[in-house]
Amino acid sequence: MLRAALTRACPLLPAAPRLAACRYSAAAIPAPNPQPDVHYNKLFINNEWHDALSKKTFPTINPSTGEVICEVAEGDKADVDKAVKAARDAFRLGSPWRRMDASRRGVLLNRLADAVERDAGYLAELETLDNGKPFSVAYSVDVPMVVKCLRYYAGWADKWEGKTVPIDGDFFCYTRHEPVGVCGQIIPWNFPLLMQAWKLGPALATGNTIVMKVAEQTPLTALYVASLIKEVGFPPGVVNIISGLGHTAGAAISSHMDVDKIAFTGSTEVGHIIQQAAGASNLKKVTLELGGKSPNIILSDANMEEAVEQAHMAIFFNMGQCCSAGSRTYVQESIYNEFVERSVERAKKRVVGNPFDLKTDQGPQVDDEQFKKILGYISSGKKEGAKLMYGGGVAADRGYFIQPTVFGEVQDDMKIAREEIFGPVMQILKFKTIEEVIERANDTNYGLAAAVCTTDINKAHYISNSLRAGTVWINCYNVFGVQAPFGGYKASGTGREMGEYGLEAYTEVKTVTTKIPQKNS
């Protein structure tokens, strides 16, 4: 997903092999309107717009300025109940959604993709306004990935096949892949549109209904997509979208007795709470996509220029607000000094500023809380003895801008090497041997992503096979194909999203066995 941005940002890299990914050249990006109108700020239930039952609202903030964009309805437990009821009703036996041909679900998802594509410019503007990510990235990475995700899962709708099973005895046995039911989905603010699509695509392809809570920092684009869901013809109640807070609306979903499954993307801390709530309520199925402290291992034989560029993008992309961020850059001793030097040079070139400016690489962090948390990590790094090579401070006098920051001489036991910072802060660590770096890379509770840069085929495979992570990139970083699964080992999550694997989380398998008079092969 991030590949396109990466390519644009690195003209130094050899161009030819990357062209295929570079669909969206800077020239093709239209000039954005930095003040897009907000059309939808209410709860979307049963294909209708509702105020919160409590009439409460919350402000959503433009992180570039700290100013309020607008007030948004604040969904609470009572609204979640209403949404679950709508979703349950849309899921009842004999409903239009349950009786719909699987191929028709695919057609609807394709139409949704077409509608998002039609409104790509507006959606990217709204995303930039609400989230702060550079418009060029929202337009050329986030929105196209949304479209691809919806189209990909559209195709699966009539291909998610059960099997016939040759069991022993005079029986005939087959499996049906049936939807789980009402799916609760709680999504984060770092890729608001994309995380919404990752959740909608597989759940709708497999025939579930949805109650989704969008992040209170970034509710606007998801609500606009809700209007498209209605426009393209999904029956009422199939998708319900609640804007609200985690500890109220989010908690209500995860402990709801009538929600059959919950999918959450966010912090490991909240992941714990959600799985507990699921256990304490109705044992709903849980999938989690949580944090990471992903190692990016650079061997001495790697192509230095590419490795520096990839490591830079691995951590700084999206203001460092990526669960997959390459936040522990392990560099082999013999090239360490040169690598650090070059990484600093690269970080200096990073343009921080107004995200609507097409030259901007880095916008603000999403909100004040994140902003302060990141600055706290930076000062802990300094205190614990890491060497601040570049940045380390605030980058503007308003909004939540932080300088691209590079730490050298980072040790494994420092907080900045153990905890997820979720900001534009690079940690560069030194290693000597392959066995050592594998050991250190795996010495974490996280296991989301990892990468290795080397030109040696044996080392590439040995290391990638040894890393305890759900995704390993070799000589690349942040390459997300909608066709490939993504998810975490260990405390980075449960289950997989994307690819065919992503369908499993949204499916109950039913085994049907029929007694027959006489079996024949």
Next chain:
Amino acid sequence: MAQNGTPENGVPADPAALPLPQPCRITDIKHTKLFINNEWHSSAKGKTIPIFNPATGDKICEVEEADKADVDVAVEAARAAMKRGSAWRRMDVSGRGRLLHKLAELLERDRTLLATMESMDSGKPFLQSFFIDLEGSIKTLRYYAGWADKIHGKTMPVDDNFMCFTKHEPVGVCGAIIPWNFPLLMFTWKIAPALCCGNTVVIKPSELTPLTALHVGALIKEAGFPPGVVNIVPGFGPTSGAAIASHMGIDKVAFTGSVEVGQLIKEAAAKSNLKRVTLELGGKNPCIVFGDSDLQLAVQEAQKGAFYNQGQCCTAASRVFVEERVYDEFVRLSVESAKKIVAGDPMDPRTSHGPQINQQQFEKILDLVESGKREGAKLECGGHALQDKGLFIQPTIFSDVKDHMRLAKEEIFGPVQCIMKFKSQEEVIERANSTHYGLAAAVFTRSVDRAMSVSSALEAGTVWVNCYNALHAQAPFGGYKMSGNGRELGEYALAEYTEVKAVTIKLSEQLTL
């Protein structure tokens, strides 16, 4: 395909409330040349084929006739499009899916035109063209559009210190030879999986019905497929068909048509370059009606099986076996129902029965009808040409047909229902399987046990239980025995259009720092 026409669930429930589509006026056929490299070509020899409307006998237009030399040009174009590093080979698989989707949308846009053209050219009733042929074609394209980026290789846990993975690669240049009974549908059944897997195609539509295929050629170009990816060469079997089957530059040939020609094609493939062969051939399909079935349903479905598309279906229910105790009733209801069939102008929305495709088929069918009368089958209704002029044959029912009669052994490919009597389940299974064909079969019963036992015992690639002609893009279709090789549709069809490459890499653990 018959089932594809039903209104989809979740869409306005009352189809009668929707206005029926009307055929459009076609005064001029735009695309009559060979489609090669996204361009329109005249045939090398300058020959043309006259195209007739079987309902009126009027000539519609002349179409360029491809011959061996033209096939060579088409294969060259397809080879060039398949060259390593070409736009087509380097395209993201999801991009291939997008193109197939666009093509589906263009068919949807031109749906009325295509349905009208199909009816003019093949004689099938317009509403059937619109709701069945076009619906099926569009759905097939959409279905395979979705597969393009889901054809997964695997990684294998091989012994010792190796890594092993498979890649599913396109076969290369795929030849396709398609029949006249479902011109557009067979066209999409061939190109959709082939393109989805990344192949290039040289396709020969039937010389009797090339018009819709050529129009779709223009749509293929409009959708944005690179030049040479699809090449369309209308012509005759013995010339351009034979050239495809024996071409040294074609990697695979897929044929739908008669068993005789299927044998020629497999032979030609073997003699030339051992190209891969898939065949979808004839059938003499048993439709078995048990006494415990819903008889009304069985009569309707069996009749649809016999008369749909004027009986010109490889899946036609051409041997109806009815259990003794309901036999007379079944025959009576069938005759009653057959008499209600409205034959006439295919463009008239009331028409459900059009003309046969041409004089040769017309005569062959009447000859078989005569043989039935001679051999002692009982003619219950029909049995004659319908009018003095044209190629219409009355829906015809024979009862008391015996297994040894020509009617019960040969593929009639016309509107002739042959009803036979049986006593026991074992007996009917034996008789149903006693044929070289094995394309489709059906069983009507309310008993779960019987449905399972009989469907399991029948030697056929498709078995319908309490339905007939229920074909879907998602489900595989193809023949046992001499009804064919390989499967079309569904995920299974992808295997026919891919080569599997196993890559094994030695992993050394002696790592130097």
